[in-house]
Amino acid sequence: MSTGDVPALEVRDLSITYPARRGRAPARAVDGVNLQVGQGEIVALIGESGCGKSTLARALVGLVRPTSGQVLYHGTPLGYSAAALKRYRRHTQLVMQDPGGALNPRQNVFDAVAEGPRLHRLTDRLTERVHTSLTRAGLRPPEEFTARFPHEMSGGQQQRVVIAGALALDPSVIVADEPVASMDASVRGEILKLLLSLRDDLGLSALVVSHDLGLAWNIADRVAVMYLGRIVETGTVEEVLLRPKHPYTRALLSVLPESGKAGRAAPLTGEPPDPTAIPAGCRFHPRCPQWAALDGDDRAAARCDLRDLPILAGPPAAQSLTACHLVDDLAGQELADGLFVGHE
Numbered sequence: 001m002s003t004g005d006v007p008a009l010e011v012r013d014l015s016i017t018y019p020a021r022r023g024r025a026p027a028r029a030v031d032g033v034n035l036q037v038g039q040g041e042i043v044a045l046i047g048e049s050g051c052g053k054s055t056l057a058r059a060l061v062g063l064v065r066p067t068s069g070q071v072l073y074h075g076t077p078l079g080y081s082a083a084a085l086k087r088y089r090r091h092t093q094l095v096m097q098d099p100g101g102a103l104n105p106r107q108n109v110f111d112a113v114a115e116g117p118r119l120h121r122l123t124d125r126l127t128e129r130v131h132t133s134l135t136r137a138g139l140r141p142p143e144e145f146t147a148r149f150p151h152e153m154s155g156g157q158q159q160r161v162v163i164a165g166a167l168a169l170d171p172s173v174i175v176a177d178e179p180v181a182s183m184d185a186s187v188r189g190e191i192l193k194l195l196l197s198l199r200d201d202l203g204l205s206a207l208v209v210s211h212d213l214g215l216a217w218n219i220a221d222r223v224a225v226m227y228l229g230r231i232v233e234t235g236t237v238e239e240v241l242l243r244p245k246h247p248y249t250r251a252l253l254s255v256l257p258e259s260g261k262a263g264r265a266a267p268l269t270g271e272p273p274d275p276t277a278i279p280a281g282c283r284f285h286p287r288c289p290q291w292a293a294l295d296g297d298d299r300a301a302a303r304c305d306l307r308d309l310p311i312l313a314g315p316p317a318a319q320s321l322t323a324c325h326l327v328d329d330l331a332g333q334e335l336a337d338g339l340f341v342g343h344e
Contacts, residue, residue, distance in 0.1 A: 010036045014071065195219060
């Protein structure tokens with residue numbers, strides 16, 4: 001995406017706070033996020049479970065209304081009336097993690113794929129639309145699949161049916177929430193190749209949510225790393241994965257089998273803090289190996305303890321941004337050479 005292009009999908013200063021309940025404080029699930037998905041671009045949103053990425057994905061398709069901030073489609077803010085959401089979901093479709101849960105067990109493949117077009121009254125030449133969508137999703141010939149029910153298909157085939165259902169509305173953006181998390185390696189590769197071919201053949205834009213940085217390397221143009229409701233590092237795949245600056249990104253990379261010697265990055269330990277009790281200062285510092293290695297009297301350590309970090313803007317494709325007080329100190333520490341040797 002060039003700097004002058006209008007993003008296909010964008011969030012500006014987006015926050016989602018769940019109200020206090022049962023004596024617990026409000027939970028800041030998403031906290032001031034800026035993110036862009038360019039036209040014909042795949043962006044990977046990476047982070048641990050509980051970091052807020054699935055909540056953000058649901059907000060992007062209008063399933064969760066933000067507490068503040070905006071979702072924009074081709075520069076136009078998303079409206080939340082029933083009519084506005086219906087129009088919007090014609091163009092931005094969600095692909096969920098569990099295809100078995102997403103499909104109605106009593107509905108055959110034809111009806112599953114045709115459900116969206118029927119809802120939007122796109123019933124002219126419906127059979128052709130369904131068959132085209134199944135073909136684009138890699139279920140060929142489509143006639144062999146239309147009468148099947150979910151239990152008669154593999155997990156990979158079920159996910160292709162879910163993708164075909166999204167394609168049946170001719171969307172321009174797909175938001176895929178952990179689309180291959182429950183699949184074995186061979187099927188994962190097939191689904192990722194499918195998403196890439198849809199980008200190349202149809203010009204689709206996609207936000208792919210995952211906990212797996214390896215997936216990002218194989219599919220994405222840009223990466224946004226999320227921790228406890230905020231984006232902490234964002235940039236091109238090469239910049240973020242080969243030259244990671246944030247200690248959290250480095251720790252996530254250190255556990256990948258492709259990372260070889262893993263350089264100087266310490267593995268990630270502990271669990272993310274509760275979003276109802278976000279730490280003061282840098283929200284990552286209680287788990288940060290770089291902070292732990294500092295002298296307690298060090299001014300840098302006090303800065304991490306007490307000073308919040310600025311919220312990252314949604315950068316153009318060529319720009320890399322990192323939210324870390326120690327990023328200048330880490331700049332000279334290169335990870336081991338050959339971090340992703342053999343990734344192809």
